[in-house]
Amino acid sequence: MDPSFSTQTIQKVDTKKVKEMLNRRKGKMKRFLSHCAHCSLCAESCFLYMKHRKDPHYMPSYKVINSLGKLYRKRGKVDWKFLNEIKGIVWRNCVLCGRCYCPIGIHVPSMIAFTRSILRSQGVYPQRNEISAESWL
Amino acid sequence: MLDFIQGPLVSISIVVFILGLLFQVFQFFRLTRKKEWGNPPLPQPMKPEKKTIGQQIASWLSALNGTLWKTDPVLTVVTSVFHILLIITPLFLLGHNTLIRLSCGWSLFSLPESLSDGLTLIVLICGAYFLGRRLFLARVKAITTAYDYIMLLIAIAPFLTGFFAYHQWFDYETVILLHILTGELMLISIPFTKLGHMLFFFLYRFFIGGEYSFLRGSRSWSW
Numbered sequence: 001m002d003p004s005f006s007t008q009t010i011q012k013v014d015t016k017k018v019k020e021m022l023n024r025r026k027g028k029m030k031r032f033l034s035h036c037a038h039c040s041l042c043a044e045s046c047f048l049y050m051k052h053r054k055d056p057h058y059m060p061s062y063k064v065i066n067s068l069g070k071l072y073r074k075r076g077k078v079d080w081k082f083l084n085e086i087k088g089i090v091w092r093n094c095v096l097c098g099r100c101y102c103p104i105g106i107h108v109p110s111m112i113a114f115t116r117s118i119l120r121s122q123g124v125y126p127q128r129n130e131i132s133a134e135s136w137l
Numbered sequence: 138m139l140d141f142i143q144g145p146l147v148s149i150s151i152v153v154f155i156l157g158l159l160f161q162v163f164q165f166f167r168l169t170r171k172k173e174w175g176n177p178p179l180p181q182p183m184k185p186e187k188k189t190i191g192q193q194i195a196s197w198l199s200a201l202n203g204t205l206w207k208t209d210p211v212l213t214v215v216t217s218v219f220h221i222l223l224i225i226t227p228l229f230l231l232g233h234n235t236l237i238r239l240s241c242g243w244s245l246f247s248l249p250e251s252l253s254d255g256l257t258l259i260v261l262i263c264g265a266y267f268l269g270r271r272l273f274l275a276r277v278k279a280i281t282t283a284y285d286y287i288m289l290l291i292a293i294a295p296f297l298t299g300f301f302a303y304h305q306w307f308d309y310e311t312v313i314l315l316h317i318l319t320g321e322l323m324l325i326s327i328p329f330t331k332l333g334h335m336l337f338f339f340l341y342r343f344f345i346g347g348e349y350s351f352l353r354g355s356r357s358w359s360w
Contacts, residue, residue: 027168028358035334035341038285039216040276044208056279065280101349103205104334105341110358 011080013122019076021118026072029114032106033069036061042108045101048093060100060108063089068115083124090115091126142318150321157328158336165340169356172346212270219263223292226256227299227320250303257300264293284331291326294319 022029042060043049049058056062067086071078090112100108119125188196206213227233230253234244248256267289270277298316301307326332346354 027164031168031333031337034331035337037331037334038277038280038282040270040274040280041205041209041212043276054276056276059276059279062280098348104338105345105347105349107341107345107347 013078013080013083015076015078017121018071018078018118021121022072022076025114029068029111030072032111033064033072035104036065036102036106037104038065039103042100042102045099047097047099048095057089058093060094060102063094064108064111064115068111071115071118080122080124083119083122086115087119087124087126090119139314142314142321146321147317150324154324154327157325161328161333161336162340165337165344166356168359169345170359172355172357215263215266219260219267222256222260222263226253226260226296229253230299232303254300254303257296257303260296261293261300264289264296288326288331291319291323291330292332295323 038061040056040059040061043054043056046058046060049055049060052058067089070082070086074082094112096109096112096116098109102108116125201207204213229245229248231247231250234247238244247253268286271281271285271289272278295316298312298319302309302312302316306312323332327335342349342351344350344354344356346357
């Protein structure tokens with residue numbers, strides 16, 4: 001088995017790197033987060049939300065607020081546990097199909113993709129033994 | 138303090154509002170660049186199909202099916218009415234325009250007072266609807282924080298106090314002072330809080346090219 005997929009060995013988070021990545025795109029991302037009206041109108045555009053009996057955890061806005069939003073709120077000062085908590089939000093609960101619709105024009109997929117790249121930079125990504133038929137892509 | 142709220146703070150809030158919006162527009166153009174088209178744009182149809190008025194209306198109505206009207210018609214109507222009236226009502230209010238004419242020598246036309254009163258009431262009803270959604274709808278509750286209630290209050294408070302002042306409910310002096318103060322607070326908040334979607338709705342939907350943009354979109358994000 002490919003060792004990179006077996007168990008994740010990196011335990012220490014390079015918070016400086018996370019902070020640097022967050023700062024590099026804060027102009028766009030913080031504006032998106034700030035302008036989200038928390039109206040929930042994006043919900044029905046997500047097929048995972050519809051498939052999971054309208055579970056709010058699958059709403060596009062919920063996913064970005066609780067992943068990238070938290071990363072910015074914590075200013076990148078996060079630990080391994082936190083990154084693993086949001087891993088499921090950005091990989092399992094979203095397939096990046098790009099169908100989410102925001103009436104204000106906030107581009108949710110770019111926020112999820114950006115969060116994934118931050119997590120990936122710290123070696124946090126779905127492991128082969130975690131991937132199931134349940135939308136881990 | 139009272140003189141400050143009724144005098145210089147009015148000008149300060151208007152200046153902060155205008156300069157804040159200009160700053161945000163400047164920042165938006167700094168953060169975006171002219172879109173480079175990978176492929177040449179698709180050719181436009183040579184001649185638009187000729188439609189009768191009936192067919193045209195049917196075509197517009199069927200286009201609505203691809204919008205939020207299909208998934209949540211009540212909210213679509215409420216939010217559209219709310220946002221339009223939020224701008225129109227204070228702009229064409231007799232009391233406001235009288236004060237503007239006194240200080241600037243000109244003003245916009247004014248709607249009849251009874252109509253403005255009715256429109257204010259509609260804004261308040263829409264606000265109550267939004268509050269109800271936040272309190273009782275699971276999906277909205279899931280992403281609601283205290284900040285959302287504060288922002289809703291900031292947006293609604295000038296209308297609520299204005300309604301009270303017009304009907305002279307409670308102590309008029311206090312209510313009108315609160316009306317001025319909450320109006321100033323709203324103006325100052327718009328460029329720097331989530332109320333900024335008032336401006337960014339147009340920037341995101343009209344300028345950024347994408348599947349959901351209203352026009353073709355001439356810009357894309359630099360990062």
